[in-house]
Structures are given as C-alpha cells and as structure tokens.
Amino acid sequence: MKVAAVARLAATEALRSRLVPVVALTIAVALGGLAWASVGDGTYPGRVRAFLSWGTGWLELVLSLTAVFLSTTLAQALREGRLVLLAVGPLPRGLLPLGWWLGTGLALALLVAAAHGLLWGLARVMVRATPAAARAPTERVLSSRGVARPPRPDATPALAAAARQAQAMEAAGELADLTDDQREQVFEWLERAARERTRAVARGRAMAWTLDGIDPDPAATAVWLRFRYSVRDAAGQRATGPPRGRFSVVPEGGGGVQLEGRWASGVVHEVAAPAWALEGRSRVRVVYENRGEEPAVVVFSEAGVELLYPAGTFGGNVARAGLVLLGRLLILAAIGVAAASLIDGKLAALVVLFVLAVGAGREFLLESLEAFTGFGAATPALTALLRLLILLLPDLASCDVAALLSAGQRIETPDVLRAVGLDGTLRALGVLALAAVPFARRELGAIR
Numbered sequence: 001m002k003v004a005a006v007a008r009l010a011a012t013e014a015l016r017s018r019l020v021p022v023v024a025l026t027i028a029v030a031l032g033g034l035a036w037a038s039v040g041d042g043t044y045p046g047r048v049r050a051f052l053s054w055g056t057g058w059l060e061l062v063l064s065l066t067a068v069f070l071s072t073t074l075a076q077a078l079r080e081g082r083l084v085l086l087a088v089g090p091l092p093r094g095l096l097p098l099g100w101w102l103g104t105g106l107a108l109a110l111l112v113a114a115a116h117g118l119l120w121g122l123a124r125v126m127v128r129a130t131p132a133a134a135r136a137p138t139e140r141v142l143s144s145r146g147v148a149r150p151p152r153p154d155a156t157p158a159l160a161a162a163a164r165q166a167q168a169m170e171a172a173g174e175l176a177d178l179t180d181d182q183r184e185q186v187f188e189w190l191e192r193a194a195r196e197r198t199r200a201v202a203r204g205r206a207m208a209w210t211l212d213g214i215d216p217d218p219a220a221t222a223v224w225l226r227f228r229y230s231v232r233d234a235a236g237q238r239a240t241g242p243p244r245g246r247f248s249v250v251p252e253g254g255g256g257v258q259l260e261g262r263w264a265s266g267v268v269h270e271v272a273a274p275a276w277a278l279e280g281r282s283r284v285r286v287v288y289e290n291r292g293e294e295p296a297v298v299v300f301s302e303a304g305v306e307l308l309y310p311a312g313t314f315g316g317n318v319a320r321a322g323l324v325l326l327g328r329l330l331i332l333a334a335i336g337v338a339a340a341s342l343i344d345g346k347l348a349a350l351v352v353l354f355v356l357a358v359g360a361g362r363e364f365l366l367e368s369l370e371a372f373t374g375f376g377a378a379t380p381a382l383t384a385l386l387r388l389l390i391l392l393l394p395d396l397a398s399c400d401v402a403a404l405l406s407a408g409q410r411i412e413t414p415d416v417l418r419a420v421g422l423d424g425t426l427r428a429l430g431v432l433a434l435a436a437v438p439f440a441r442r443e444l445g446a447i448r
Helices: 002-016 018-039 042-070 073-080 083-086 091-128 132-141 157-170 180-198 313-338 345-360 362-370 376-392 401-406 413-441
Strands: 145-148 206-211 222-227 230-234 245-249 258-263 267-273 284-290 299-300 305-309
Touching: 002 073, 018 091, 042 073, 042 091, 042 132, 042 313, 042 345, 042 401, 073 091, 073 230, 073 299, 073 313, 073 345, 091 313, 091 413, 206 299, 222 245, 258 267, 284 299, 284 345, 313 345, 313 401, 345 362, 362 376, 401 413
Parallel strands: none
Antiparallel strands: 145 305, 206 284, 222 267, 222 305, 230 299, 245 258, 245 284
C-alpha cells in the first residue's frame, strides 16, 4: 500500500503540473491541424494515410519527450525534501523509485489513451467528410489487415553464381587492373544481378510463392495480393509498358481463382480476390505467369507477392498502436526514474534522451559500426563494445507503427507483447531494481 501511495502522489503531481495540460493541448491542436491540412498524394485515401502516418509519428515524438521530463521530476521532489517522510517511513526506501515509476506510467497511459482516441476519431471524421464517390476506397484505409509473406529466398545459390562468374572474369584477365575495392564492387554488382535473376519471370514463364499462416475474419469478403515489380526488355533496359500477366491463387487441395491484367511497373499494387478463393485454408500457392506478347521480363521485388486479409478492426489496431507506444514510454520512464534517484534531474534527462536517440536509430548505428575503421588497431574492440551497448538498450524502432497504421496493416501481437511485456515491464523492472540498491544506501542529506 505504501508503494501505491507513492504512485498516487507521482500521478497527482504529474497531472497537476503544467507539462501534462500543455502536452495534451499541443497534441490536440497538432492532430486537428494535420487532419485539416494533410494532402498526401492528392487523393482522399492519400490524405487519410498521410494524417495517420504524420499523426502517429507526432504522438511518438511528443509523448517520448513527455516521458523523459515527467520521470525525472523525482530528482526535484527529492531535492526539495517532499519525499523525506516517505524515505524514512515504513516503506523500504528502495521501493520508492518503483512507486514513482508506477505513478508516472499511469499519467503517461492516460495521455496515450486520450491521444490515440483523438487520432481514431479524427480519422473517422475525415472519412465521413469524403465525397460519396470516393468514400469506399477511403474507408478501406481505416482497416486492420494481416499479411502472409513468402519465406525469404535462400541467398546461397545467388552468391555461388556470383562467385563462379567472378572467377571466370578473373581467369579471363578482366579484373587484372582493378584495385581491391573495385573488385569488391564488381562482386557486389554480380551478386545483385544474380539475386535479380532469381526473381525474374521471362515471357511464357511462371514463378510461384507459398504463403502460410493466413487467418482472415470469418466475415471477410475479399483478400488482396500486394506486389511490386519492374519490367525489362530483351536488352535489359526498362520497358515502356507492362506485359499481360495472370495470378493464380491456389489453396491446399486445389481450387482457387485466377486474376489477369496489366500492372504498371515500379508501383505497389493491391489486387483484390474473393475471400472464398482461400476455401478456409491457411496456406496457399500464388503463381504468376508472364503472358506478354513482347519479350519483356518481369522482375519482382525481394518481398515477392504478399497476401493481405481482414483481421480485426481499425479501432483495435489503433489500440495496439497505443500499447506499443506505452511500452516504449514505460521503459524510458523507468530509466528516467532510476537516473533521477541517483543523479541530478538535468543529467538524468540527458541520460534518457541519449537512450531515446540510440534506441530510435538502433539499426542505422549497428550498420554504421560495421563499416567504421576510425580507431585503427583498436577499432574491433571498441566497435564490439559499442555494439554491445547498443544491443543492451531498448529497440524503440523495431515496429514502425506509423507505417503500419497508414497502410491499414495489423500491428501483430508479438510486437505488442515485446513492447509492453519485455521492454515496458521486464526491462523496466530490471532497471528499477538496479537503481534500488544504491538509492537505498544514499543518505537523506545527500538526496536533499
């Protein structure tokens, strides 16, 4: 109960502070402005997609900064002596940061719920304000669709083919005058070309993908094939027009449906098919046939062909987006509370801002370390240490919520569990436990 008292105190101080009302007003004004001014690609569905993308990104930024400054108010409360009675009372002093984190988390949860409720409501208003002729495609933006993807292709054959071609060029003396860096560039080009050949469909040929894990809503009436390809002519140059093609969606046991048409090059397409074509199966085989009259080659993107199917509601997807964000805010708040219990509030805020920056750019930083050589002979050891530090910090960009919401794609349960369960709970409690021991040993004079 003493932990609950600290949590109640922290939540009350947060909600009564100037920060929370200012943040709430800022979010409301910004989302309203985005809903009114969003343009996107100029279409009505594009406007809604742009609003969802920019609005979700804005919420992540503002609420992440809010978590930084709300959590570090613990340092000010300790410095002003407002928590002295709690620190010397029956509550074990090491549990005081836990209570403060719980109260801060409650205030953040209220902000997340209100912000995402407003995001959902404004998106609905935008759809209702759409002219009747464009309402159906705009309404489809506010959806929650699962995605079945083909397995990633094995890169070994492409690498072997590139190596054989490089050896042949070496034997013919074509690489004799090249530097090591140029040889590496040639091999990378050969590898890309070999990978591309595995995704190419010449005239009169076909390519197939197996998609598994399909679980549409029982009331679903349509599913969609999503793909993108480029078209090359016989000389390997970009062709002007797409060839006629045919997709076959074949569930286990046979049956299915065929879809014919010409689809433009370099554009992401979503081709609708009746849901009954799946025949209730969770695995299907999708076959593409190049039926063009000219000798054009179709080269699919590395993602291949994906199958999208209705899975849940837009409101549920917005709620999952809110949970993912809340999990990230909770780990940031835990780091802020832990740091504020040991050091000055401003330094604690800098620590959390550092974690926020590294966590948001984790993949970029890891890729940069692979090519970094600035420390000379000490580079391997130092980059290994930096890589370990980055991996220990939470990954705050593993699930691109803004992109998923704007694409009408379902935010998967594992992403929610990872954000709330792993980062927002287990990691957060671990950070607070590490801070509890030195905080319990601090003297009140030092805290004040």
